[in-house]
Amino acid sequence: MSQSIDHLLTENRRFAPSPEFAAKAVAGSDLYDAARADRLAFWGDQSRELLHWHTPFTEVLDWSTPPFAKWFPDGELNVAYNCLDRHVEEGNGDRVAIHFEGEPGDSRSVTYAELTDEVKRLANVLTDLGVGQGDRVAIYLPMIPEAIASLLAVARLGAIHSVVFGGFSADSLRSRIDDAGAKVVITADGGYRKGRASALKPAVDQALSDRGEGVQATVESVLVVRRTGQDVEWQDGRDVWYHDVVPQAAAEHEAQPFPAENPLFILYTSGTTGKPKGILHTSGGYLTQAAFTHRNVFDLHPETDVYWCTADIGWITGHSYVTYGPLANGATQVLYEGTPEFPEPGRWWDVAEKYGVTILYTAPTAVRSFMKQGREIVQKRDLSKIRLLGSVGEPINPEAWMWFREVVGGDVAPIVDTWWQTETGAIMISALPGVTETKPGSAQVPLPGVAIDVVDEKGESVGNDAGGLLVVTEPWPSMLRGIWGDPERFVDTYWKMFADKGYYFAGDGARRDEDGDIWLLGRVDDVMNVSGHRLSTAEIESSLVAHAATAEAAVVGASDETTGQAVVAFVILKESFLKSNTADGLATELRQWVGQQIGPIARPRDVYIVGELPKTRSGKIMRRLLRDVAEGREVGDTQTLADTAVMSVITAQVR
Ligand code: 7RM
Numbered sequence: 001m002s003q004s005i006d007h008l009l010t011e012n013r014r015f016a017p018s019p020e021f022a023a024k025a026v027a028g029s030d031l032y033d034a035a036r037a038d039r040l041a042f043w044g045d046q047s048r049e050l051l052h053w054h055t056p057f058t059e060v061l062d063w064s065t066p067p068f069a070k071w072f073p074d075g076e077l078n079v080a081y082n083c084l085d086r087h088v089e090e091g092n093g094d095r096v097a098i099h100f101e102g103e104p105g106d107s108r109s110v111t112y113a114e115l116t117d118e119v120k121r122l123a124n125v126l127t128d129l130g131v132g133q134g135d136r137v138a139i140y141l142p143m144i145p146e147a148i149a150s151l152l153a154v155a156r157l158g159a160i161h162s163v164v165f166g167g168f169s170a171d172s173l174r175s176r177i178d179d180a181g182a183k184v185v186i187t188a189d190g191g192y193r194k195g196r197a198s199a200l201k202p203a204v205d206q207a208l209s210d211r212g213e214g215v216q217a218t219v220e221s222v223l224v225v226r227r228t229g230q231d232v233e234w235q236d237g238r239d240v241w242y243h244d245v246v247p248q249a250a251a252e253h254e255a256q257p258f259p260a261e262n263p264l265f266i267l268y269t270s271g272t273t274g275k276p277k278g279i280l281h282t283s284g285g286y287l288t289q290a291a292f293t294h295r296n297v298f299d300l301h302p303e304t305d306v307y308w309c310t311a312d313i314g315w316i317t318g319h320s321y322v323t324y325g326p327l328a329n330g331a332t333q334v335l336y337e338g339t340p341e342f343p344e345p346g347r348w349w350d351v352a353e354k355y356g357v358t359i360l361y362t363a364p365t366a367v368r369s370f371m372k373q374g375r376e377i378v379q380k381r382d383l384s385k386i387r388l389l390g391s392v393g394e395p396i397n398p399e400a401w402m403w404f405r406e407v408v409g410g411d412v413a414p415i416v417d418t419w420w421q422t423e424t425g426a427i428m429i430s431a432l433p434g435v436t437e438t439k440p441g442s443a444q445v446p447l448p449g450v451a452i453d454v455v456d457e458k459g460e461s462v463g464n465d466a467g468g469l470l471v472v473t474e475p476w477p478s479m480l481r482g483i484w485g486d487p488e489r490f491v492d493t494y495w496k497m498f499a500d501k502g503y504y505f506a507g508d509g510a511r512r513d514e515d516g517d518i519w520l521l522g523r524v525d526d527v528m529n530v531s532g533h534r535l536s537t538a539e540i541e542s543s544l545v546a547h548a549a550t551a552e553a554a555v556v557g558a559s560d561e562t563t564g565q566a567v568v569a570f571v572i573l574k575e576s577f578l579k580s581n582t583a584d585g586l587a588t589e590l591r592q593w594v595g596q597q598i599g600p601i602a603r604p605r606d607v608y609i610v611g612e613l614p615k616t617r618s619g620k621i622m623r624r625l626l627r628d629v630a631e632g633r634e635v636g637d638t639q640t641l642a643d644t645a646v647m648s649v650i651t652a653q654v655r
Pocket of ligand 1: 269316317391392393394395396417418419420421422423443506507508520522523618
């Protein structure tokens with residue numbers, strides 16, 4: 001069977017960077033020239049320019065045992081020193097690192113000097129708790145400054161952090177603690193979500209109490225931040241209040257250099273089998289690409305910009321673009337604890353206005369949920385300082401892209417649609433604002449120094465105007481170094497498919513258009529086969545969202561007697577349309593709409609109007625669960641859902 005994916009929609013809108021933007025832009029087209037001339041020398045230069053190396057490297061890449069890469073192998077650095085001390089030493093200690101906004105409305109601003117001080121004390125505390133180079137520390141915290149301080153304090157000691165989403169259950173926490181063999185857990189009494197104090201500490205207690213047969217208990221201490229003030233159970237000798245030890249700890253802590261390949265963190269992603277995969281990242285290469293992309297893709301001017309990435313710290317985006325990238329670059333950023341719509345739907349925009357946000361990086365799912373509520377909510381706030389917008393996590397449909405640009409970006413802010421993965425560590429495909437003419441819906445071009453191709457099942461390039469599989473053809477600095485404790489699974493999962501070529505297979509379908517720009521088409525596992533045509537989820541969803549009534553859509557393939565598979569669509573309507581139209585009429589209209597826009601082959605057999613879609617905590621639609629509904633099966637594992645109740649609601653609506 002051919003792997004090529006049919007192309008259905010055409011997009012003709014183009015937005016060139018304004019001359020004013022281009023004149024002041026951080027990134028110029030010279031970056032592409034330099035990377036093309038000598039890719040490894042380019043990364044060496046970037047790394048020296050962006051980071052402080054305690055011991056300079058003499059070699060850029062050791063690729064002698066692929067796919068196990070060593071970047072800057074003989075260099076030494078301290079990741080936390082790069083994110084903190086050096087900014088203070090360079091005279092920028094008074095610059096705000098974090099404008100923190102709590103969900104209940106409390107706020108505080110933390111300067112680089114203050115954050116450095118906090119991290120030094122916390123590093124001393126962790127040392128006292130026995131944490132040293134290579135030890136694992138699990139972090140289970142809400143979005144508060146102490147979360148960022150915790151990551152940095154662990155990094156400062158050459159230890160390894162494993163952040164677990166605050167919303168994950170005790171079971172998920174337990175399996176991650178056990179897999180990594182964590183020595184310390186850093187948590188809080190709770191955090192604020194949707195107006196309520198939601199507890200965290202009980203999940204830690206539970207995760208540490210009922211251990212599986214034969215699993216060795218590794219956790220010696222639990223450091224607890226007081227956030228909500230709610231009651232907690234206490235285990236003397238194990239539990240320590242953060243506020244009892246951190247302010248009292250010694251203020252002096254000198255950052256020691258560690259090898260470039262010293263592990264920095266493990267971040268678990270759900271694999272296809274039940275066992276979570278601990279994606280391993282190391283120090284020098286990771287920090288180089290995180291800093292490079294953060295500076296150039298977001299056009300960061302650290303003296304004047306106020307940057308806001310809305311991702312949670314439990315997601316890779318919270319590692320690379322809330323913690324390491326911005327802090328390595330000395331950025332000022334907003335950190336918001338809560339949900340976008342609490343206490344009312346305009347909360348995010350209040351926060352953006354309050355701090356004068358200039359760069360906003362968020363996910364398509366958020367954009368589409370604001371589309372659903374209507375543009376007035378955004379337009380009531382003064383967002384005139386916003387000058388750049390970023391999107392990540394899923395393909396952003398052209399209609400959502402246009403809405404984002406017009407309504408949030410005042411019709412002028414360039415949008416960078418950034419493609420990357422937990423595994424890639426940092427952005428791989430994106431426009432460079434000020435250089436690239438942007439196209440709604442397309443992630444566009446590989447970054448300078450990143451080698452991407454779209455290939456068929458034999459690994460041959462499909463060329464322009466064709467669909468296939470997205471691969472990375474050369475090693476890159478922030479690439480994953482493995483799966484924690486399972487090198488075989490690392491090779492099998494990512495490198496086996498194109499072993500003879502040595503390509504990394506990303507699991508995504510993609511297409512190059514006539515100009516050579518890349519369009520992401522969704523996960524290859526989600527591709528539908530209708531009468532022998534391979535259809536991507538992204539294009540049909542884009543077509544549905546292009547209808548005036550639709551806010552969000554997900555499509556899946558369900559088995560069908562005549563066509564093999566049939567397209568089944570789940571659609572959320574905009575609030576203004578819910579009132580005026582009957583769902584039945586709209587379902588018929590939407591089927592016809594897709595048929596006209598794309599062609600009869602893509603016309604959904606069924607359109608279900610639903611109130612919610614099943615999503616992960618990072619906002620990705622879980623199509624696997626919708627497939628179960630479409631095929632009338634029992635719905636599978638819902639553990640990673642942000643809201644586990646939605647599946648029963650959807651199932652009921654569909655029946
Ligand atoms: C950063 C992140 C990775 C998967 C990836 C894609 C999808 C991410 C985009 C995108 C289209 C984008 N890491 N994805 N960004 N698809 N356009 N700009 O999301 O590990 O959680 O997910 O997300 O399928 O493989 S992740």
